[in-house]
Amino acid sequence: MVQGKPEWEVKVTGPCSCESLNIKLSCAGFQSVTTIDSKVLSKTGDECLLNDGEPIDHGDYVFKYVWDTSFDFEITDAKITCS
Incomplete structure (x- = not known):
C-alpha cells in the first residue's frame, strides 16, 4: 500500500523469443x-x-503503479524482430 492505495505490478510478456521494440499500449484513463x-x-x-x-x-x-483499481493495458503496436 502506498498513500492508502494498492501497488499494482504489470508484466508485459513478448509473444515469442524475438526482440520487441517500440511497444505501444492503450492507456486511456490510466x-x-x-x-x-x-x-x-x-x-x-x-x-x-x-x-x-x-x-x-x-x-x-x-513496472509498477499505484492506484485504487487495476488497469487493463493492451498492446496496440510493436515491432518484433527475429534473427
Missing part, C-alpha cells in the same frame, strides 16, 4: 499516484510507450 519514470512508461494522449521504445529481449518487462 493514472498513478506515484511517478513512473518516463523511460519506463511514457503517456501521450491515450497511448503509452514502453521502455522508451527501446528493445525488450525475449522475456518479461515489469
Whole structure:
C-alpha cells in the first residue's frame, strides 16, 4: 500500500523469443499516484510507450503503479524482430 492505495505490478510478456521494440499500449484513463519514470512508461494522449521504445529481449518487462483499481493495458503496436 502506498498513500492508502494498492501497488499494482504489470508484466508485459513478448509473444515469442524475438526482440520487441517500440511497444505501444492503450492507456486511456490510466493514472498513478506515484511517478513512473518516463523511460519506463511514457503517456501521450491515450497511448503509452514502453521502455522508451527501446528493445525488450525475449522475456518479461515489469513496472509498477499505484492506484485504487487495476488497469487493463493492451498492446496496440510493436515491432518484433527475429534473427
